[in-house]
């Protein structure tokens with residue numbers, strides 16, 4: 001395929017606006033997949049179980065289609081991207097392999113928070129943007145009103161907007177034609193003889209075939225057996241296999257400039273997944289090229305400890321985590337251990353949904369059951385002579401101790417934007433204020449219409465939106481609010497470390513960094529939770545929430561003498577022995593914190609109830 005008959009494009013949208021459904025229709029129209037009954041929810045590109053269950057796209061997918069238009073056959077490469085704010089890193093790097101993007105907006109909901117952020121991501125990459133209004137079959141669709149919104153917010157010509165229903169297929173053919181007519185062909189690759197320049201934009205892990213990399217060829221040609229090298233790590237590989245996704249991997253003889261495809265490569269030295277970095281540029285060995293711009297490592301925003309429910313399963317868990325990070329390079333991994341939970345890993349995620357999805361994938365795809373500690377954002381500690389980042393509460397110093405010589409503690413901030421019908425403005429302001437928001441501001445999105453939407457912006461501490469902020473946002477706006485945020489640097493804050501003592505002994509798995517103003521409430525809440533999940537012992541057990549040296553909350557578990565054979569008459573010797581054996585079995589799973597026995601499940605319960 002000569003470059004002028006290739007189009008690389010992405011579909012970008014707020015979650016639920018219909019990307020996966022539109023992808024299905026495009027694949028059907030091009031006979032890439034079999035046609036389904038109208039309204040059938042096929043969602044070929046949502047391959048993961050977690051994606052099908054939650055109806056969200058987590059992992060960007062790539063697929064090649066062939067389409068005849070005006071007597072010429074075109075190769076159209078579609079990159080389906082996730083919509084949730086946590087996965088914006090995934091979106092940004094997929095866009096690096098495209099020249100155009102369909103900006104899909106739900107014609108009943110209108111422009112939402114992620115519509116704006118994905119629009120800017122595409123604009124930054126200088127992609128040709130084709131606005132598409134979806135779901136025009138809905139009775140609640142207001143195509144004219146939303147068209148005005150799109151024009152005002154994105155400065156796009158309303159005459160360029162396509163109206164479609166991905167569900168019924170209405171107008172979808174026009175989308176294909178618009179892609180061919182409006183998206184420019186890949187321009188880098190007119191010269192087949194130029195030295196190979198290739199972008200690695202994603203990787204997948206296949207149980208049988210190992211790591212498969214998704215690449216976009218910018219210059220030159222790639223064939224089986226080619227020796228290639230990374231600009232970043234300088235590591236060398238041999239291409240064992242290559243082809244296009246159609247929609248599964250189909251081998252081809254070569255990949256040409258402008259094409260997007262997959263390669264199975266074998267490292268010239270020992271095989272290891274960690275070394276190929278997403279966003280890296282590859283060249284032919286001996287023919288170095290200038291690396292492509294925009295290489296950016298993922299920046300984890302949330303850290304948590306991940307432990308096996310049964311400590312004996314650690315080696316298996318670690319292996320599973322390793323495998324899974326091969327398909328999700330945005331997760332950072334470090335070993336850690338805890339007296340309460342044993343050996344585990346400290347993982348860094350892009351957000352809490354990302355963390356949740358990772359946990360579910362560990363369970364679905366690797367059959368692991370895990371305990372995840374409360375998430376922590378990275379804090380910045382400014383000492384008199386140095387700066388340090390802490391992403392584990394265990395490493396957080398006692399700031400009241402003068403020997404520590406800490407000048408200040410800073411926390412990561414975000415600029416948040418919330419789009420919501422104006423009736424909910426008061427509720428949203430209150431929600432933000434209760435999460436320590438600063439500089440709250442708002443403006444109307446479409447003033448000509450009666451029931452108008454507003455966009456509220458403010459600065460929020462990242463740590464404040466890590467737990468139930470999103471749930472509250474949804475429930476207090478009857479599900480109407482959408483939310484997005486971006487990094488806004490660090491800011492000084494009055495943070496303290498809170499720990500819990502069980503009978504005077506610290507439980508290391510339960511430590512939090514909290515704002516001083518919230519410490520008392522959180523201390524009380526968790527002390528109570530602990531009292532409920534820890535079984536009675538043969539002596540009284542005090543539970544204390546401590547900040548510095550001060551106890552800020554206290555609960556007591558009263559004593560009980562647990563005689564499991566009580567109520568059994570003599571002679572039932574066998575039953576009695578069985579009961580005792582059962583109790584012994586149960587003991588194995590107990591963790592000793594000082595003199596207190598805590599079943600592992602108690603940690604599971606308390607940490608997953610959060």
Ligand code: GDP
Pocket residue numbers: 013014015016017018019020021022041055056057083134135136137138164165166167168
């Ligand atoms: P994504 O999150 O952007 O991938 O959105 P999906 O493709 O998963 O669609 C979200 C929901 O909207 C699903 O329940 C779809 O069936 C529905 N949907 C998508 N397109 C249309 C459409 O054109 N009309 C109607 N009525 N529903 C649609």
Ligand code: MG
Pocket residue numbers: 019020021046055056057
């Ligand atoms: Mg989807």
